[in-house]
Amino acid sequence: MNFELNPTKKISIINKLHIDLPLITGLLVLCGYGLTVLYSASDQDMGMVERQVLRLTLGFGVMLAIAQISPVTLYRWSPWLFFGGLGTLLAVLVLGVIGKGAQRWLDLGVMRFQPSELIKLAVPMMLSRYLSNKHLPPPPMTIINAGLLILVPTLLIAKQPDLGTALLVASSGIFALFLSGISWFIITGFAATMFAIAPAVWLLLHDYQRKRVMTLLMPESDPLGAGYHIIQSKIAIGSGGLHGKGWLHGTQSHLDFLPERHTDFIFAVLSEELGFIGILVLMAIYIFIIMRGLYIATQAQDTFGRLLAGSLTLVFFVYLAVNTGMVTGVLPVVGVPLPLVSYGGTSLVTIMASFGILMSIHAHRKLLSV
């Protein structure tokens, strides 16, 4: 491999900060685009936009901070984060039982802490660490152990119940396994098994989750109740057409027909106001970020970095796919935000942290021994 050994002065500053220029450019463009849409979705509420800018700033800060941590340190922290995360998940579950209904956070007095967000990072880190120490492609025993490392936190989160996060956590682990080279035979076998036990999973779902799935299959059957979100979202998207109704001129969004319009359904606002062209621009930015992430993964120096960078990037893709799938009515409404565009706090910071990890891996690629 040939690496640039004589960086110019300008590049060196960025290098010193461990910033990946293409990735941060993509992220900044995405956030800027997202803020524009949010300004409209919030009915031109500057306060809301300012709070989002504050969160994004915090997110970029976290990203830069984590970019300074070397992958070796991340490797060392992985078990602590993982088991610490599991502990807090259990704590939340117990407190949730004492309290009433769904509880997803620990109230630390000063701020609310969502252990599931920590787990979103800890699971791919732990899996990458575990797999990087094994012979790859992984043998069956390794796969079973890895499977347990995925299943336990996933179930704990699903129990909260937070189906969206459970899905993201499970997929992050599964991606690490997939990227580690697990054989196609096992993958097909696993997929077939999952298909077979799907009815059993159905029984484990909460009523509201089942209702959501049913609504997904037949949204028109309950137009005033559960199907309302999806029907109105589809109307918003469809009525946008090729060019959209114009920024700030979405009727579905501004006349309150569209629910959750600045959070989970912000994609529908964008579709309505900026049309298919606006969506193409958005998707281009996402594809650029994802491709850059995957490229960074291929450039990583060791297996831990490769697996972690790869799975974190693919989780970012899952955010996008699940959210857009849900808003356009092809996936159930599971409450996954449109990454870096939806208004809202904790997941945004987690996503930025994962990009921090990517940057760290990329920056340290030549410092690590093979």
Add this chain to the structure above:
Amino acid sequence: MSKTIFKDPRQERELFVRRIVISGIVSVICIIGILLRLIWLQIHNYDHFRTKSHDNRVKLEPIPPIRGLIYEAHHIPLAENVPTYSLEIVPEKVADVGKTIDELRALIPISDRDIRRFKIQRKRRRRFDGVPLREQLTEEEIAKFAVNSYRFVGVSINVTMLRHYPLPRESSHVLGYVGSINERELKTIDTSRYSGTKHIGKSGLEKSYEDLLHGQVGMRQVEVNARGRVLQELEAHPPQQGHNLHLYLDLNLQREADRALGEESGALVAIDPRTGGVLALVSKPSYDPNLFVTGISHESYNSLTNSPERPLYNRALRGQYPPGSTVKPFVGLAGLEAGIIRPTDRVFCPGYYKIPGQDHKYRDWRKTGHGDTNIDSAITESCDVYFYVLARNLGIDSLHDFLSQFSFGKATGIDLSGELGGLVPSREWKRIRHKTSWYPGETLIMGIGQGYMLATPLQLASATATLAARGRFIRPRVVRAIEGPTTGGAVQELPMEITQISRQSDQNWQTIITAMQHVIESSRGTAKSIATSAYHIAGKTGTAQVFTVRQNEEYDENKIHKKMRDHALFVAFAPVEDPRIAIAVLVENGGHGGAVAAPIARRVMDMHLLHEDNFKLGTAILDNVP
């Protein structure tokens, strides 16, 4: 630790890169899938969703039109629209509705019934729509609330236009009334035209001219949000006000007729023979149509329907009475026109008549008889025997055919709903109705307006007007002209519908009219008491025997005496030379027509012919209306 791991970094890396490439491809395929879904929604089904989005936010709201006004002959409004004020609460804006109602109760009277109705209506409306708590606030109540309104956020006074009849007593049976649209009416009306309209004409002019009075509904397109709240108006088509009606009806005559009839049950119809215009149409007793507009209470409705005088019953249009002797001029004319009699032909009246070969005596009202009579004296003195003979000679067929020309036996076609047609019997009618043949004796008593024959006061007035106009039958009308959008805002006279009855000889008509003049002006006339030097009157008295009472109401000793009495009838027109008013008066159980009914007619004719220019009276009446 226990097991040494042999790793091949090169192979591991290649495997990894392959997997990454696969992941990248799958990711792009997924995103393309989402884009295809968006093409399906945004491009392929764009029109469908654009329509849905439009339907979501744009709603049509009806703007009810203002109902047309009704003016009498001197332009005094008989039906108008007045603002009424109701107290409304917008639940969304009120923190504690119950507490607010309690506070309002301390200020203005609110009944438990009001609160019950409020609670029912509140459930049906959206949170941001006003729900009426109290209807028809008085000015004092409005003032009380206005002073304290700062305490009641979300409570407001709402104005709606409500039909009001300023002169209910004089005009109820002509105007009819409007009331809430009921389920049956909902099936027959054009619901889009009535969207936004609460009331519909139920009887009288309000019903027969409903189409013109109602007007055209307006529409406004509004933008609403998901909860239905109106955010802005996009487009508006203003409603078209209903047509105003200008009547022939003269308030002065209505009032005079109403007063003249006094407390009696009866009816009076006056028609201008030149136009067919109804100058007065009164049925007594009357009622207050305003009660029906706001929704009549059960007690009031029961007292109206259960009253033995039946105030809701329009005697002028629907009361079918034996015409009695008022039919004699028409029978006489039939005889003259058919050539059966000549004016000079004489009949001796001994006080009764017998059909040859039969024992039954058909009595004259005067037991001693009228002696030698001809057509003139027979009408003047109302000799029955003369008309027995004449009717017998004419026969039922010619009698039926001739009387039918005067719209006896069929509805006159007046522009008021609910008119009944009376009855002129015929052989065919009797065969169908009673399954027996016609008896000669029945022809005899028909000659004096008894037996099967029935006529409404309106028919009598219309026939008298036709007689006065020498056979020119004009369909009677209350409405003279309309004014509204279709007339370009101008007052447009409605056309007259004229049918000329075939006349054999003008002299025959003159003979009858002269005889009728003698009824008033001859010393032997049955209505000589109303003779006046101011103008010449031609008329005929009548007394109708009440058959039904004998059969049905034997139980009530006290009432029988009054109810057994005959109905008093009188028809007349004046001035004889140039008739401007034809009139029919009926007083139920009034006794003799000449004594009871004729003076009532005279008062109304006086008002019309002698005080016609007195517009001030009308306006004075209006000033007294609150």
